């Protein structure tokens with residue numbers, strides 16, 4: 001057998017299955033013009049079913065064939081289409097009639113009634129079958145119940161439920177079968193098994209029966225519509241005959257009769273219920289309709305369940321992220337160490353099988369990954385790529401050829417860049433898909449020479465097909481990418497704290513802050529908007545726990561955004577040149593009190609200004625910033641219940657000063673409060689960037705940057721800023737302004 005080329009594979013996509021011009025022999029087809037109801041196309045087997053030859057019927061009125069009451073039914077159905085089937089009497093027989101319009105004709109499919117079961121009976125059975133469905137556990141459980149129910153209704157030997165992946169590969173997720181049949185459960189089928197035009201038909205007509213795969217199709221008379229130059233389009237005909245390729249496919253699986261019911265959601269085919277039988281099986285129209293109803297109900301139910309699952313999944317990831325970030329913030333180790341400690345959370349976040357942390361000198365590997373050398377080379381390559389937040393591929397080998405050597409662990413790559421200025425990444429890996437999937441039979445279709453035509457023959461040789469999936473991983477979903485991007489945002493806050501704690505070097509922090517803060521503003525805003533949108537959209541579906549987690553993510557992103565702004569400000573102060581000028585400190589403080597008055601009123605804080613401030617040399621705007629920060633803090637860090645006050649004043653040169661830290665002959669300004677106070681061991685710590693002594697949620701929040709920025713501003717003036725305080729005794733923050741611009 002010759003292996004096939006891709007051109008030949010797509011041949012299947014071209015096979016005009018809706019224009020095959022024939023029907024299955026277990027019924028007859030009548031197509032007629034309107035409004036005169038005169039027969040224009042009929043199936044070649046009318047003699048058998050209606051006792052009149054096709055030639056004798058063409059051009060004759062429908063009234064010649066149908067019983068008058070049935071004719072009336074058809075006429076009514078044409079003017080008031082209600083869907084459903086018609087009970088048609090003709091030539092002394094009873095048929096189930098299905099009516100639709102196509103190519104300017106009304107088309108009536110007639111199937112003889114072979115069973116006593118009425119549609120009502122079948123629907124009653126559906127009802128009985130539905131009750132276990134409502135008890136089913138989760139989507140898989142539900143689909144299993146569907147397989148059982150369809151098999152019980154129809155009597156097929158094997159009923160399987162088959163779901164499509166994003167790229168139309170499918171997997172059998174539920175199955176009900178006669179013990180003698182082979183099980184297909186868990187197997188995957190390649191996309192080419194269900195070609196594009198068949199999928200389109202599956203959406204349009206949701207149920208399809210092949211009563212006998214070996215029965216010769218019955219041609220239509222005339223074979224070609226005179227006006228159109230082609231056969232009547234049978235897309236919507238229940239009797240439409242079967243494509244030869246599909247028949248061979250069935251023969252290959254030893255299947256004589258088959259039925260498929262589409263699972264359609266929002267106009268998109270997302271699965272099929274596929275039924276197989278070893279013998280011919282004429283499933284009564286009423287039973288088919290019952291199965292169809294069942295499939296529709298299940299599609300609806302699953303759609304809503306899936307939305308809930310999707311929200312749960314998002315909430316799960318949000319919670320992973322929150323946990324991870326919380327752990328990382330709590331631990332006083334390096335980011336790399338903390339992240340590797342929580343490898344399971346990190347991998348779970350994107351459904352990856354391996355990860356590499358490229359945060360410092362040596363990469364750290366978690367789970368299944370390429371070797372250290374290979375990851376090192378990958379990091380160099382990544383560093384040379386330009387991408388904003390994340391980069392992802394299912395075929396790493398195509399972008400980075402050395403990766404072909406380790407396709408088994410890393411065909412899929414998802415990377416986030418943590419730092420615009422340096423090659424720092426978190427990278428996730430996924431293995432080659434061929435290693436994760438059990439394929440059904442031989443997905444590559446070998447070619448056989450048919451009489452006159454070279455036709456595809458379903459399934460025989462595997463190897464060639466595997467080549468097409470070699471080096472490809474399961475694709476990264478939009479959620480995977482969003483999770484990675486969101487983690488990046490959340491990590492930056494942590495990273496900044498680490499950077500600030502590890503290095504006191506302002507220069508380094510400045511550079512880091514400038515680039516990262518700028519780089520991350522947009523994604524952070526994106527995360528906040530995304531979560532707000534989620535909360536609005538699925539807030540109800542995720543339950544209170546899920547909502548809490550989403551709120552947490554929104555809050556985290558908001559806080560990180562605040563830190564970004566602060567860091568940006570901090571690094572800006574480093575580059576600032578002061579605008580010195582003689583300033584009336586009284587005016588200045590009055591103004592500041594006005595600007596923070598909302599906070600003072602809200603916290604019921606009374607302000608004392610013991611005496612008029614002097615005139616001094618300073619940068620007005622910057623010193624306002626310092627006062628604002630000190631006064632806000634004094635208003636914030638209070639015990640509940642006690643009457644609160646804050647005093648802003650100064651000690652003139654020569655006056656006695658309670659503070660041990662005296663700076664020559666200069667004014668010392670102070671802000672004193674009767675708040676919670678600060679233990680001595682934290683008197684310096686609070687001036688570090690992002691250092692807070694309380695959980696971020698308490699005391700009205702804050703980025704933990706205010707004092708660092710204030711001290712930097714005062715130092716720039718040549719002065720100093722310090723605190724004297726003890727727990728429960730209130731705090732006094734002092735600052736001096738140096739000797740002016742000199």
Ligand code: ADP
Nearest residue numbers: 633634637686692693702703704705706707731
């Ligand atoms: P924040 O934005 O958190 O207020 P700051 O840098 O201004 O950041 O302050 C750092 C930390 O110092 C605060 O989180 C708080 O724990 C402590 N702090 C600052 N001012 C006071 C005060 N007046 N009384 C008690 N604690 C204070």
